Amino acid sequence: MAAPQLSQAPVRRLLSDRNLRTARLVSGMVLMSFVTMHLMNHALLLISLPAAETMRPWFLLIWRNPLGTVALYGSVSVHFALALLSLYRKRGLIMPMREIFQIVLGFAIPLLIAEHVIGTRVFHTLTGVEDSYRYVLRTLWVASPIGGVRQSVATIVIWVHGCLGLYFWLRYRHWYPRVAPWLLIVAVLVPVLALLGFVEGGRTIASIGATPPPINAPVIAADKQIKEMLIRSVYLGFGGLLAGVFALRALRAYRERRNLIEVRYSDGHVVRVARGYSVLEASRVGGIPHYAVCGGKGRCSTCRIKVSEGLENLPSPNSVEQATLKRLGADPDVRLACQLRPTGNVSVTPLLVPDRNRLLLPGQPVIPGREREVAVLFCDIRNFTGLADHRLPFDIVFLLNRYFAMVGKAVEQAGGRMDKFIGDGAMALFGVDTTNVEACRQALAAAAAIIRDLEQLNDDLAGEISSPLRVAIGIHAGPAIVGAMGYRDVMGVTAVGDTVNIASRLELAAKEFNATVVVSETVVQLSGLDLSTLEICDIDIRGRALPLKVRVVPQGTTLPIAAQKPAADAA
CATH class of the missing domain: 3.10.20.30 (Beta-grasp domain)
Known part of the structure; x- marks a missing residue:
């Protein structure tokens, strides 16, 4: 009895969810590579028909050699088989619309491209007729315009299906927000240029006129009958496979109703x-x-x-x-x-x-939490309680709004985003949409701007406050969980984790040191800025076994970064 179990174990491992997902991803990437190269070759028709014909042999060199053929048609078979398996394994067909849309597009592809594939690659193998751009464009633009429309629709369907798959795979990678605009440009340009190339190539062929029929016309006619038979077989086979999957689903549901x-x-x-x-x-x-x-x-x-x-x-x-x-x-x-x-x-x-x-208002995006490298800045008014004593509520609100406007402007101009205001304190995030190196530079630039602009604010409020405003700023960088958190209209993107707690602790340390800014050495090193003139010291952080090295900007001095550039930039 043990032998069958041993023989089944490798099969189970081979068909594990992780392996099936990897196979689906790899086969999809192979197919997307083929489609991208194919469409880019079509786009050359915008230059000229000879330009597209010149590049076509290089395309065929990759995909019509034995290895390329196995990779291409193997990927088609694997991807389609896994799609059928996924459809069978879904216990219910109730799912989000985005999943339904991708599935419908995927199963529409074989119906749309079967005639084109058989009429080019297969027909070329049967007859030896070269499926060049002249031959294909004459077929789709002159002889069968309906076929040309179908292939244009197929191009859009295939491309959208592939782009959706890539989006679902990449959307939660930490680097995806940075490259998403460029990927969107590519996703729009490739099919548009290919379709425009098809139109331009078709008009060129139509202006040239028809060519004489091939010499071996009887043989070609016989092979066309084979082609038509293959096309019908593909449609029937595709329909039979889908019907078989749903029949198996129905049989499974019938058996499972008793259990x-x-x-x-x-x-x-x-x-x-x-x-x-x-x-x-x-x-x-x-x-x-x-x-x-x-x-x-x-x-x-x-x-x-x-x-x-x-x-x-x-x-x-x-x-x-x-x-x-x-x-x-x-x-x-x-x-x-x-x-x-x-x-x-x-x-x-x-x-x-x-x-x-119940959580979100209409139109609010759902941004799931993910770990990112960010820089966090905390800024707080020192001795604000003493400033607020014996003042009217309107005056306190006016004073805070002027201060918050100054801090918010400095943060936004540096490239960060305001996270929240707590009492007379503020928290800002840097690096949500950029690298951690750039985030650290932005945070330091924001701190320098706050110190500079605070002097102007004190001049403006000289007649309103008894003593100048002073701030304490703490900056730290590291991993944090970033995502949309909150409830209804107070839902917003924020960060939580040790990095945020340490930045808050550094803001308190600035008050203890009677300093303007306390910034961790991690931020200084990542930024690449020369802050060696600042005092360096160690402070204890609750929950950390070792002290944290920090740089301290004393009261009355500025952060020396305005006139210098990072070493990498200077080079």
């Missing part, structure tokens, strides 16, 4: 589903809002739940879920709803907000 389990939610909802459904699929079947930012692929932890009853009915986490839970340091009773498929009744509590409609 239902209950998923009980902490708010009192109970959903009965067949054994094999994930908790996330149960939530969708029951119409229960459930946060799943990555679309239920196990790439995030926003769908995680706490299992309060039925722990004995939980299968072991798969490799994808295990990796995410390990990174979270989650307790044994915490699982990912998208990956957990209970074998019996369970009671669960979603750990993240299950109802986004």
Whole structure:
């Protein structure tokens, strides 16, 4: 009995969720590379027909050699087979519209391109007729304009489907916001230039006129019959595969109706589903809002739940879920709803907000938390309580608004964003949309601007306050969790973590040192600025085993960065 289990183990590992996801990604990247090169070759038709024909042999050199052919058609087969498998494995077809849109586009592609593929690559193999741009453009623009329209639609469908896949894969990478505008430009230009090239090439061919028929016309006619038969076979085969998947789904649903389990939610909802459904699929079947930012692929932890009853009915986490839970340091009773498929009744509590409609106002974006390298600046008015004593509320509000306007302007001009105002203090973030090196430079530039502008503010308020305003600024950089946090109209992008706590502690240290700015040595080194003239000292930070090295800007002095450039820039 042990032998069959041993033989099945490698198969299970080979077909693990992680391996299937990798295969889908790799095959998709191969196909996207082919499509991109193909469309860029089409775009050369805007220059001239000979220009496109000149580059075509290089394209064929890559994709029509034995290795390229195996890679291309192997990727087509793998990607399509995994799409069918994914459709079969989905226990319910209730899903976000973006997923439905991508699936519909994906399954529309074979129907749109079958005739084109068979009419070029396959027909070339059968007859030896060169499927050059002249041949294809004459077919699609002159002989069969409807076919040309279909291929134009196919171009858009294929490109959008591929771009959506890349977007869902890349959108939560920490560097994605920086490159997203450039990727969008490419995503728009490539298909537009290709379609414009097709139009220009078609008009050129139409102006040249028809060419005489090939010499071996009877052979060509026979091969055309084979081509038509292949096209019909592809359509029938595609329809048969889809019908087979839905038939298997129906058979599975029929068998599973006799074996239902209950998923009980902490708010009192109970959903009965067949054994094999994930908790996330149960939530969708029951119409229960459930946060799943990555679309239920196990790439995030926003769908995680706490299992309060039925722990004995939980299968072991798969490799994808295990990796995410390990990174979270989650307790044994915490699982990912998208990956957990209970074998019996369970009671669960979603750990993240299950109802986004009650959290967000219309039009507010959902920005999931992710770890980023940021610089954090805290700025606080020193001895503000003494300044506020015996003043009218209007005067206090006026004074704070002038101060906050000065700080906000300095932060925004430096490239940062104001995070929050707390009493007479302010917190600013740098690096949400840029590198940590640039973030540190921006934070130091903002601090220098605050010190400079504070002198002008004190001059403006000389008749309103008994003593000049003084500030204490703390700056630190490091990893923090950045995301949209809050409730309804007070929802905003903010950061939490040790980096924020340390920056706040440095602002308090500035008051203790009677200094204007205390900045960690980490920020100084990352910025590349020469601040060697500033005093360096060590301070103890609660929760840190070793003291933190900081630079101190005394009261009455400025941050010496305005006239200098980073070493890298100067070079």
